[in-house]
Structures are given as C-alpha cells and as structure tokens.
Amino acid sequence: MTLTAGLGFKLEHFDDASMCRAQGLWFEVHAENYMVDGGPRLAALGALRDRHPISLHGVGLSIASDTAPDAEHLRRLAALVRRVEPIAVSDHLAWQKWDGVHHSDFLPFPRTRQALDRVVDNVGRVQDGLGRPMLVENPSLYVDLPGHEMSEIEFLSELAKRSGCGLLVDVNNVFVSASNIGINAAMCIDGFPADAVGEIHLAGHSPDPDIASNLLIDSHDAPVADEVWRLYRRLIARVGPRPTLIERDDHIPPFDTLMLERDRAHAILVDADRARAPVHV
Amino acid sequence: MSDATHPQPVNQSELARFQQAFGAALAGQGATPVAGGSALARALAIHRNTSAKAAQDALAANYPVVRALFGDDAFSACAGAFVSAEPPREPRLNAYGAGFPAFLQDYAPAAELSYVPDVAALERLHVEALFAADATSLDGLALGAALDPEAVLRLHPATRFTAFPSPAVGIWLAHRDGDEAALGEVVWRPEAVLVTRPGLDVRVERINAPAVAFLSACASGQTLGVAATAAAEAGGDLPTMFAMLITAGAFA
Numbered sequence: 001m002t003l004t005a006g007l008g009f010k011l012e013h014f015d016d017a018s019m020c021r022a023q024g025l026w027f028e029v030h031a032e033n034y035m036v037d038g039g040p041r042l043a044a045l046g047a048l049r050d051r052h053p054i055s056l057h058g059v060g061l062s063i064a065s066d067t068a069p070d071a072e073h074l075r076r077l078a079a080l081v082r083r084v085e086p087i088a089v090s091d092h093l094a095w096q097k098w099d100g101v102h103h104s105d106f107l108p109f110p111r112t113r114q115a116l117d118r119v120v121d122n123v124g125r126v127q128d129g130l131g132r133p134m135l136v137e138n139p140s141l142y143v144d145l146p147g148h149e150m151s152e153i154e155f156l157s158e159l160a161k162r163s164g165c166g167l168l169v170d171v172n173n174v175f176v177s178a179s180n181i182g183i184n185a186a187m188c189i190d191g192f193p194a195d196a197v198g199e200i201h202l203a204g205h206s207p208d209p210d211i212a213s214n215l216l217i218d219s220h221d222a223p224v225a226d227e228v229w230r231l232y233r234r235l236i237a238r239v240g241p242r243p244t245l246i247e248r249d250d251h252i253p254p255f256d257t258l259m260l261e262r263d264r265a266h267a268i269l270v271d272a273d274r275a276r277a278p279v280h281v
Numbered sequence: 282m283s284d285a286t287h288p289q290p291v292n293q294s295e296l297a298r299f300q301q302a303f304g305a306a307l308a309g310q311g312a313t314p315v316a317g318g319s320a321l322a323r324a325l326a327i328h329r330n331t332s333a334k335a336a337q338d339a340l341a342a343n344y345p346v347v348r349a350l351f352g353d354d355a356f357s358a359c360a361g362a363f364v365s366a367e368p369p370r371e372p373r374l375n376a377y378g379a380g381f382p383a384f385l386q387d388y389a390p391a392a393e394l395s396y397v398p399d400v401a402a403l404e405r406l407h408v409e410a411l412f413a414a415d416a417t418s419l420d421g422l423a424l425g426a427a428l429d430p431e432a433v434l435r436l437h438p439a440t441r442f443t444a445f446p447s448p449a450v451g452i453w454l455a456h457r458d459g460d461e462a463a464l465g466e467v468v469w470r471p472e473a474v475l476v477t478r479p480g481l482d483v484r485v486e487r488i489n490a491p492a493v494a495f496l497s498a499c500a501s502g503q504t505l506g507v508a509a510t511a512a513a514e515a516g517g518d519l520p521t522m523f524a525m526l527i528t529a530g531a532f533a
Contacts, residue, residue, distance in 0.1 A: 032372045037438070038415035040481040041375075060372025066297035073372065098304025102369045104335035105328050107303065115296045143324035147299075213323050217331075 003053060003087065003243045005265035007258055010248075014044050016255035018051050024266055026053040026087060028245050032060050034084075035076040045084065054084050055199070055245070058091035060102070063122040063136070064109050065095040074129040081130050087243070088199055090135035090168045091126075093119070093156065106139035110147035111155045116162075119155075123163040135198045136160075137168035140205075140218035141177040152177070153191035166198030171232045172224065172247075176205050176216045189231050194239040202232055202265060203247040221250035224261060233268060240276055241269040307332070336364040339374035344381060344404045346456040350397055359388060376412065379405065399449035403485070406441035406476045410483045413439035418479045418530035421523075430506030434499045437533040439478035442488065442496045450474045450487040457485070479530025486529065491517020496531065 004024030009017060017027060027048060034045050048054065058077060061069050081089060094106030109115055127133055136159060138152060150158070156167055169192050178185035204222030208215040224232075224246065236242070244265045248258060293301075307329050337360040341348050348356040367380045382401035391397050416438050450472040455463035475488045475496070488496075491512040498508035509519055526532065 035373050036412035039412050102371050103332040105331040142327050143320050
C-alpha cells in the first residue's frame, strides 16, 4: 500500500510537513488558496509537492448550481492541476453561487431527477476541463428539505455511475447530517458504493451554539469524534483501505498533535490492508 | 401587463427556482423558500453564519493592522458590515476585500480615525504584492554603471507604491514590529510607501517624494532619463534613491 492517511496542509506547518517522513503520508490543500499568480504560498506548495503527494480539494466549483461551472474558475483549477499533478481533485455536492454572490459554504438542494441531470452535466464539464475524473464529497446537511426524490446515497451513486466521478466520503459529514436530519448514520455509511469511494475525510464537529437547537455543526475545529472513528472503521472494513484525510481548519493544534490523529487513521488502514493481503508462506 | 424590470424566466428549472428563493432567504430578502418552519430557519442561519465567518476571517487575515487599530470587537462589527455590503463575488477568498479601504472612508464609527483607510490601502498593496507573479528582480551590479538614459525600467510584478495624506506607513510599520515606542513617535505628516517582493518575502518601506516621482515615471513607461529628471526636480539624491530601489527589488 502506498498512500494511507494524510493531513490538511497548513502553511504554518510547512517545515514540519516537508520534513516528515511518515509512511504513506500525503497532504491536501484547498485549491482556491493557491489560485494566485505567484509568491511564497505557491512556492511552498511547489516545495511540498516535491516531497509528498498532494490532493487538491476544491471549495468553489458549485457543481449543484443550476448553471455550468464558472469557466474562468475551471481554467484556474486546470492550471493548478497541471502544475501540482495531484493524486486527486475533489469538490462538494453543493451549490454556492447566488445573484453574483459566492457563499463560502455548501448549500443544500432538493435531490430531484432534474437536479441529478444538472449535476451529472456539471461534473462532466469539470472532468472535461481537467482531463481527469474528480471526486465528489457529501456535505453536512442541517435541514431535511422537502422535495427530495432520492436519498443522498442514491443521488451520489447515480452521479458516480453516470458521470464516471469517484466519491469522497466525509464520515464526519455523514455523522453530522444523519444526526441533524434524524437518520441512521451506520446505514448511510453502509450504502456508499465501495467501488466508487476514492478518498475519505475525517474531521471534528461541534454542537450548535444556539441553545434552542440540537444540531451539530461541521466546524473542523476539534479532534475527530469517537462515533466518527467507529463509522470510519466500519466503512474501511467493508470497502477496504482508501486514502484518508484528517481535516482541521480552525483552532489548529501543533503539527505533532495532528499527526497523532493521522497516525491513528494510518494504523487502521494498515490493519485493513494486512487483513486483505494474501498470506505468503 | 408584463413587469419589464423583473422579467420571469419562462424556462427556469425547479432547481433554479429553489436556489433563487434559498439565496434570497440567505440574504434576508423575501420569505423562506420552502415550507420548513424553525428547522429551516435555523439551517439558513447556520449557512449564513458559516459563509459570513469565512469572508470575515479572510478580511481579518488581509487587514491585520486595521484589526489591531480597531480592536477585535470593533473590527468584527466593521467586517460584518463590509461583508453584508460587499459579499465575496468569487471563491478565492485570499484576494477578498479589495473594496475595504474605500468602505472605511465612509464608515461612520471610525470617522475620527482618518488614517485607518490609508493603513487599509497599504495592507491591500501588501496582499497584492504577496500574490503577484514571480519575476527575478533587476540586479544593480548587472546593470552596471552604463545606465542608458533611453532605457525603460520595468517594475517588478509585485511592486506597489503610493502616497498617503497621513503617516500610514509609520503606523503600519510600528504595528507590524509591535514597537510601541515607534508608535508613540509617529508624527502627523504625509507619507509614501513602497511595497516590493524581492525573492519570496514582502518588504514595506517608507519612501520620499522623489522616489514616488521616479517610480511614477517608470510605471507610466517613461525612460530612465525622464524618470531621473522627475526625481531630481522633486529634490532627490539620485544615486542613493536608485540604490534603495534596486535593493528593494522594485524592478524586474
């Protein structure tokens, strides 16, 4: 097994990250942060890329908008892909554009057949623009919208089948969404089509600060929760080892602290790999 | 009779109609997009907060000294007002906030702090320099003594300069260095700034009027001879000024 568990790259961790020689380590960056003409940030990514595999995680394609992906944004992403040669390119099953405004969040929509046609078309346009398949991530949901014609799993499975994209399973988002809309998280985890799963995300969540609310928020500001680790083991036991990322975007601890969580995922992946490998005598 | 100012698209899809209504509800316009009561209202609030927080965090990252001048609470209030007035138009938040210096000009709570918009303008130049294209800075030694007065010096892609009516440069430098003594010694006067990026580090320094005259001439494509005359007329000492600009990596 080559790639095991990775970390979301933070510029302040550059020295530790580049020097780290942990087996199977890789890094993921938010693609939009590196869509710049030049300078130290792009140089740091270039230096990191010379030492570790990199995955580009988009937060701005808005593939569930009822419009085609922004041509200029897609062109910038394609340029970054050519520069970095990432191990994966991903973004979210969500929309973000409204009346010229860009929402830096992943907005929900009714999962209708018509919406599926649109997302299949948009993912196709992205993949044509990049010249490679992308991975699509399940977002955190905060409300069960009326008007769904299919479950999220059905929608993502159809999307993968029809567009040829892979899936990025965010186990924390599965847990948060299931808790927020009142469905069974383990059943959701069991529903992802194993062949399509190309990457896994693990992150922390926090309770909604509004005391009248019992929602969970996908805050990426805490360690991965025990329930999420349990769901992760369940997923890996079924689909086998897949590159797994520890995400942390707020209250960022020292590199070594993040590596402890990363090593925990690494150990689970190595065990799963051993369990699957044929025994040689 | 049709409404010419608000035409209804005839073929608008269900998805587009939903997103139009959801976006309007996020922006606080119109009724909630779908039945959903308090659960939907809370979800909208969470999405609104997440989106606004990302934009406000980006603004705070790009304007650290303005934030320090205001203090965290006052900056948060100001950033919230700016994000409502000029929300991000694209997903690259590291470039967000180009309109913030102009917004501050009319921001009533800071009306007495007339230097704050200038400090913000300086911080914007810093962001532009940080993300500008790479280029090798012009080497003074390679240039040698044989400076051709007909030559045109090209500014490095990261080079920015401007003159302020306030001592914005001294205030910014003192804050960056955490130098309270320097902050106490700032005197009220117009100042000009040069922002450059020789190698990968952004440099910010105070420059004088002749240097501004020289750089302005270079930026508008004038020859070295014309630029030198402009600087000399502003009372500049050419060799010293030129050495400073070369050391700063102002040219490519």
